[in-house]
Amino acid sequence: MAPQGEGYENSGYVLVNELGHPWKTDKLRREAYKLMTAAGVRKVRLYDARHACLSWMANNGVPDTVVSAWAGHSDLSFTKQVYVHPDPESLRASLRAGSDKLGELLG
Structure with missing residues (x-):
């Protein structure tokens, strides 16, 4: 206006x-x-869209400090605990990587 x-x-x-x-x-x-x-x-509720946006940013390489600042939070741990949710593909990739490392360790 x-x-x-x-x-x-x-x-x-x-x-x-x-x-x-x-x-x-x-x-x-x-x-x-x-x-x-x-x-x-x-x-969709704007609250849900906010969660989805912050999670997407965190899961796509945006540094945690930037995600937190973009959200207007002064406490990084709050952003990570409340707003950032891992996506299923990130979970699968970390599981594969962890499994590979465990396989290497155990020979």
């Missing part, structure tokens, strides 16, 4: 009202659901 003169607050947020204040959570949710419907995609 266009700034409203001297009353506009440059909050640094992307989605803001006419005065520059960030959207409330319910407004963000309603607008996101409208966009999902218009795009013809399955409606």
Whole structure:
């Protein structure tokens, strides 16, 4: 939206009202659901999309510190414990690698 003169607050947020204040959570949710419907995609909770995005980033080589910063977290361990979930292919690959190493060890 266009700034409203001297009353506009440059909050640094992307989605803001006419005065520059960030959207409330319910407004963000309603607008996101409208966009999902218009795009013809399955409606997902934004919370779930956040988890999926952070997990995808972590599982595709983005450094943990970057994933945490992108999420707005100051505690890296919180991001890793709560938001980052390994994908099945990563689990399979690590199982194969671990099995190979164990085979080498045991001869």
